[in-house]
Amino acid sequence: MSRTAPTDPVLSRNRRATHEYHVIETFEAGVALTGTEVKSLRAGRVQLRDGYVRIENGEAWLLQVNISHYEQGNRNNPDPNRRRKLLLHRREIEYLDGKVRTQGLTVVPLRMYLLRNHVKVEIALVRGKKLWDKRQDVARRDAQREMERAAARTLRS
Numbered sequence: 028m029s030r031t032a033p034t035d036p037v038l039s040r041n042r043r044a045t046h047e048y049h050v051i052e053t054f055e056a057g058v059a060l061t062g063t064e065v066k067s068l069r070a071g072r073v074q075l076r077d078g079y080v081r082i083e084n085g086e087a088w089l090l091q092v093n094i095s096h097y098e099q100g101n102r103n104n105p106d107p108n109r110r111r112k113l114l115l116h117r118r119e120i121e122y123l124d125g126k127v128r129t130q131g132l133t134v135v136p137l138r139m140y141l142l143r144n145h146v147k148v149e150i151a152l153v154r155g156k157k158l159w160d161k162r163q164d165v166a167r168r169d170a171q172r173e174m175e176r177a178a179a180r181t182l183r184s
Contacts, residue, residue, distance in 0.1 A: 036141040038068050041075040044135050046161060048153035053137065054123070056148050057114035058089060063097035063104050068146060070097075073139060080113065080134035080150055082124040087113035089148065092136060113148065126152055 044050075060068070067073070072095035081088050089111040096104045115123075126132050137149045156164075 038071060038139045038141065038146070039073040039075050040138045041078065041136055043076050044137055044151070044153065046156075046164070048133070048135065048151075048155055049160070050137070050151045050153055051132065052152045054115065054119060054150050054152075056087065056119075056150055058139075058146050058148050059112040059114065060094075060146060061105050063100040064094050065146060066100070067094050067097040068139065069141075072097075075136045075139060078136045080123075080136070082120060082127065082134075085117070085120060087115050087120050087123065087134075089113050089136065113150070123152065130154075 074093040078092035079090055081090055091108060092111065093107050095107055123134055127134060132152050132154055134150055135153055137151050139146065139148050141147070
């Protein structure tokens with residue numbers, strides 16, 4: 028018996044964020060979307076790479092996240108780069124706003140996923156990495172990969 032529902036509910040990941048930033052803290056937020064945006068998301072037509080969160084007048088907004096037009100939608104499809112309201116508790120918004128204002132941190136989306144048929148966004152409070160941090164991460168990842176290869180070779184022999 029085959030399942031039609033995907034086993035992995037992740038719709039999109041922002042892999043670039045973990046390369047560019049140190050993730051300090053993560054939060055889960057709902058997103059206010061239209062019907063055709065949800066259908067486009069389920070088809071995997073979303074790009075989080077340039078996205079960020081701005082807090083204005085006590086509300087959190089997801090900006091620069093591209094959700095492509097739904098192909099079977101009509102002319103009332105919303106703008107792909109429109110601002111989308113994030114659904115967070117007031118205390119979470121105030122906490123994020125305080126961290127961004129006082130410590131110069133940024134809030135970016137890490138991934139977009141389905142949770143019981145609701146679209147959720149994992150957002151993170153981040154600090155930008157320096158160039159040497161990025162080089163260090165790449166070197167560490169390469170060394171880990173080489174150790175795994177050597178271990179696999181010794182197990183095969």
